[in-house]
Amino acid sequence: MMRGVSVSFGGAVGVRRPVPGTPGVRSGGRYAARTAGASATPRRPLARASSQGRRASWRVGVATPNSSVDMDVDVDTALENELKENGFRSTRRTKLVCTIGPATSGYRELEQLAQNGMNVARLNMCHGSHEWHREVIQRIRKLNQELGYSLAIMVDTEGSEVHIGDIAEPSRVDMDDRWTFTIRSLDAESVGPGPSDHPEDGAGEPGGQPEAKRPRIASVSYDGFSEDVSVGDEILVDGGMVNFRVVSLQGPDVICECIEPGILLPKANLTFRRDGVPVRARNSMLPTISAKDWLDIDFAIENEVDLIAISFVKTADTVKHLRSYLTSKCMPKQDGPGAGTRAAPGVVSKIESSDSLRNLDDIVAASDAVMVARGDLGSQIPLEDVPVVQQQITTACRRLNKPCIVASHLLRSMLEHPTPTRAEVADIADVVQQRADALMLSGESAAGLHPMKSLEVLRAVAVRTEQQQSMLGASSGGDGTEQEQISEGICSSAANLAEQLGAAAIFVYTKRGYMASLVSRCRPSCPIFAFTDTNAVRRKMNLLWGIIPFGLPLDANPEKTVERTFKLLRARDLIKEGQLVVVVSDVGPTADVIRSIQVRYVTKDGSL
Numbered sequence: 325m326m327r328g329v330s331v332s333f334g335g336a337v338g339v340r341r342p343v344p345g346t347p348g349v350r351s352g353g354r355y356a357a358r359t360a361g362a363s364a365t366p367r368r369p370l371a372r373a374s375s376q377g378r379r380a381s382w383r384v385g386v387a388t389p390n391s392s393v394d395m396d397v398d399v400d401t402a403l404e405n406e407l408k409e410n411g412f413r414s415t416r417r418t419k420l421v422c423t424i425g426p427a428t429s430g431y432r433e434l435e436q437l438a439q440n441g442m443n444v445a446r447l448n449m450c451h452g453s454h455e456w457h458r459e460v461i462q463r464i465r466k467l468n469q470e471l472g473y474s475l476a477i478m479v480d481t482e483g484s485e486v487h488i489g490d491i492a493e494p495s496r497v498d499m500d501d502r503w504t505f506t507i508r509s510l511d512a513e514s515v516g517p518g519p520s521d522h523p524e525d526g527a528g529e530p531g532g533q534p535e536a537k538r539p540r541i542a543s544v545s546y547d548g549f550s551e552d553v554s555v556g557d558e559i560l561v562d563g564g565m566v567n568f569r570v571v572s573l574q575g576p577d578v579i580c581e582c583i584e585p586g587i588l589l590p591k592a593n594l595t596f597r598r599d600g601v602p603v604r605a606r607n608s609m610l611p612t613i614s615a616k617d618w619l620d621i622d623f624a625i626e627n628e629v630d631l632i633a634i635s636f637v638k639t640a641d642t643v644k645h646l647r648s649y650l651t652s653k654c655m656p657k658q659d660g661p662g663a664g665t666r667a668a669p670g671v672v673s674k675i676e677s678s679d680s681l682r683n684l685d686d687i688v689a690a691s692d693a694v695m696v697a698r699g700d701l702g703s704q705i706p707l708e709d710v711p712v713v714q715q716q717i718t719t720a721c722r723r724l725n726k727p728c729i730v731a732s733h734l735l736r737s738m739l740e741h742p743t744p745t746r747a748e749v750a751d752i753a754d755v756v757q758q759r760a761d762a763l764m765l766s767g768e769s770a771a772g773l774h775p776m777k778s779l780e781v782l783r784a785v786a787v788r789t790e791q792q793q794s795m796l797g798a799s800s801g802g803d804g805t806e807q808e809q810i811s812e813g814i815c816s817s818a819a820n821l822a823e824q825l826g827a828a829a830i831f832v833y834t835k836r837g838y839m840a841s842l843v844s845r846c847r848p849s850c851p852i853f854a855f856t857d858t859n860a861v862r863r864k865m866n867l868l869w870g871i872i873p874f875g876l877p878l879d880a881n882p883e884k885t886v887e888r889t890f891k892l893l894r895a896r897d898l899i900k901e902g903q904l905v906v907v908v909s910d911v912g913p914t915a916d917v918i919r920s921i922q923v924r925y926v927t928k929d930g931s932l
């Protein structure tokens with residue numbers, strides 16, 4: 325049944341006489357023009373615009389008979405600048421997620437990350453207090469409000485993983501160094517050279533071991549740890565950042581010797597192997613969402629973050645359970661003109677264990693987004709399987725239309741060094757070629773020596789790689805309701821058409837971000853301008869490949885909205901006269917939505 329679907333090619337070709345009083349132009353943040361009133365010149369710059377992307381706003385009166393609608397359109401400051409500076413074809417499509425830690429938690433540093441292309445800020449609840457995270461969230465909100473950014477915030481839960489305590493500082497571990505991992509709680513978690521905590525080691529006494537052999541000690545978060553491991557097991561710290569061999573078990577203490585040197589970080593996680601094979605510890609039977617995680621989830625809800633990432637997801641049931649909790653906790657929000665939209669955070673499932681791989685499709689289908697968490701994944705499955713599994717996950721996400729973040733070790737060497745290895749650059753290029761939606765920095769941006777440089781490298785490699793690519797075929801589709809299939813068909817046709825015509829951009833109007841995601845999934849080679857009327861949807865689209873999210877009130881009459889969009893973007897110089905734009909719209913009078921594809925040339929003043 326095709327009622328209510330119209331594919332029209334009513335391009336407003338050529339140049340029509342400009343409407344008297346072309347709306348003014350400004351840079352960054354919000355553009356506002358009022359259609360009632362007579363003044364045609366910008367009359368109220370609310371803030372100074374600068375090339376760094378300072379937020380500014382102009383309010384403009386445009387004389388149009390029979391109308392008194394407030395016209396405005398919001399776009400992220402950094403994206404607007406990228407678009408203007410790089411042009412449509414070279415603007416980055418792959419989104420960037422940065423973990424915020426001590427190296428980047430200040431306002432100035434956050435602003436610099438935003439300027440350099442961060443789309444989503446990740447807060448890892450393994451570290452820091454709620455107070456610390458709350459302050460970071462407030463700073464990001466301030467950036468969004470005052471400087472016109474539209475950064476999304478993702479809270480990442482700790483999960484029931486085994487990790488060491490909060491040691492005072494990163495610690496170098498050399499070959500043969502002895503460490504004790506204990507399930508005893510330690511008062512001051514002592515790290516580094518010091519007297520032995522264990523009587524039998526004899527260190528700290530005259531005639532004890534030499535300094536380098538003194539045992540060091542760290543607590544372990546999981547009580548079953550000392551029973552799960554055996555002498556001879558290999559302990560991997562953070563998936564291989566440092567490796568130990570278990571030399572003896574003494575009640576609550578596991579005595580280990582370093583067999584591969586490296587750096588031990590606070591809260592580093594522990595996995596173990598027996599005869600070269602990863603061992604499923606009993607902690608894998610613990611609930612995926614721990615008691616602490618629930619407190620962190622409440623914190624995330626309270627602070628209205630956009631996304632919650634769940635560590636070590638094993639089944640879709642966990643995701644569904646969390647979603648019902650979020651829905652019950654989140655009241656309908658008054659967020660812009662789209663009143664009644666629920667501001668419940670999206671659920672990001674982190675794929676980082678062999679259990680999750682068995683249920684991959686179900687987990688992906690139940691989630692709002694997925695993360696390939698290669699750090700832990702690499703210590704839970706054979707390392708050589710990681711690239712294959714990454715490809716499987718990105719493919720499943722495309723098929724099921726869920727955004728996919730590829731995370732961890734992308735620029736690991738930049739924790740210390742100012743330039744990446746060639747292999748790291750090749751890895752980033754590989755992820756971009758797989759058309760993952762987003763790349764994520766962890767320690768590089770949170771605690772490394774070169775957080776800004778890391779983001780610059782990430783962005784530069786992403787953009788360079790994208791330039792070499794052309795459009796990939798649209799999804800296979802075929803599943804879903806008839807209505808969903810119609811939407812998919814419209815969006816993939818629009819993407820194909822844009823490709824054939826070499827269109828400058830695709831415009832898509834989207835209430836929930838769904839239509840935008842369908843266009844994004846086709847990976848067209850022109851940018852996708854997605855217009856929505858709620859800020860929460862706008863921020864969530866920060867994760868979608870190729871999408872440039874705009875905030876714009878959506879008129880009940882879709883044609884009016886389309887016309888207004890062209891005028892506003894033209895006035896802002898974001899589209900140029902003569903450019904060809906493919907428009908996908910399914911925002912209509914509620915009962916009988918008319919979905920259409922239109923091809924339009926941009927006129928001098930944007931009028932149709």
Ligand SMILES: Nc1ncnc2c1ncn2[C@@H]1O[C@H](COP(=O)(O)OP(=O)(O)OP(=O)(O)O)[C@@H](O)[C@H]1O
Binds near residue numbers: 424448452480592
């Ligand atoms: N909020 C923070 N406070 C202090 N240090 C942090 C914070 N966030 C991250 N870090 C540092 O950055 C390092 C790497 O980041 P992160 O913990 O996010 O690693 P990961 O492997 O991505 O996470 P996960 O624990 O979810 O597997 C951490 O070991 C820690 O030293």
Ligand SMILES: CC(=O)C(=O)O
Binds near residue numbers: 696
């Ligand atoms: C990001 C994360 O949790 C990991 O790579 O393990």
Ligand SMILES: [K+]
Binds near residue numbers: 448450
């Ligand atoms: K985490």
Ligand SMILES: [Mg+2]
Binds near residue numbers: 635699700
């Ligand atoms: Mg992890």
